[in-house]
Amino acid sequence: MSFAQSLRQDADPIFEAIYLHPFVQGIAKGQLPPESLIHYVSQDTEYLNTYSKVYGMALSKAQTPDQMRLFYNRIGILLEGELIPHLNLCRVAGVTHDEVMQHPVELAPTAHHYARHMLCVAQQGTLGEIVAVVLPCQWVYVDTARRIIEEFQPTTEHPFYDWISFYASDEMHQGLMELTALLDHLAPGARELDLAMMRSAFLDSSRLEYQFFDMAFTLQKWTPSGPGAYPLGEKPDSDSFDSLSVRVNTCV
Ligand SMILES: Cc1ncc(CO)c(N)n1
Secondary structure, eight states, rough: OOHHHHHHHHHHHHHHHHHHHHHHHHHTTTTOOOHHHHHHHHHHHHHHHHHHHHHHHHHHHHHHHHHHHHHHHHHHHHHHHHHHHHHHHHHHHHHHHHHHHOOOOOOOOOHHHHHHHHHHHHHHSHHHHHHHHHHOOOOHHHHHHHHHHHHHHTTTTSTTTTHHHHHHHHHHHHHHHEEEEEHHHHHHGHHHHHHHHHHHHHHHHHHHHHHHHHHTTOOOOOOSSTTOOTTOOOSSSSGGGGGGOOOOOOOO
16 A cells, blocks of 8 residues: 555545535535635635645655746646635525635634645745645545435536536646645655645644534634734724725735
């Protein structure tokens, strides 16, 4: 079994729990509360900004032009492509994407944790660790979308058809294959300790993928809330907040 497959096997109970999570089942069955969808899109926008930066940090540690191209392409897809699933969720929630982007937002605890987990590994880790830390993001979504298609056979009438077909696409699957191939290329040259760090980065990201869906489903926010910590969608009372009526965390 390849190194990447062994990580996936270790994380299988987490992937299974993700598929059964009410947010994911809500996508599969075409029913989710608008507030959860809006919370997800808002937090995921911030998350994807950080994710792109982590690919940029991987690019800086790449060892060949082909590796550089892989990370460069991933950044391009992230900056342009993931608007499609976000637009889909906004449409079902009955809001425009612009409306969601206009609301002030701060990272909820899980998105905050996940962003910093990736940034920390990217800053301190080897190239292999960075690939391991980003891999579950790709793997969870491709697996989930493909399993939904298998089980539910959604048609274009399905409310989340765009979301599902985006992540199940050959392009996404190809990206996943490129990342696993790179990890399997790097693993044989890594020391025992580095392999253990890769495994740990992969498992933590997998757990945070579960937590991320849970965050959106439960509308997670910091408690107690306070200055600068207002709930998503609520306009701050004080005038002093007016200048903050932008997405304060864009590009964490
Ligand atoms: C939290 C999270 N993980 C993975 C993806 C897929 O890129 C996403 N959009 N959001």
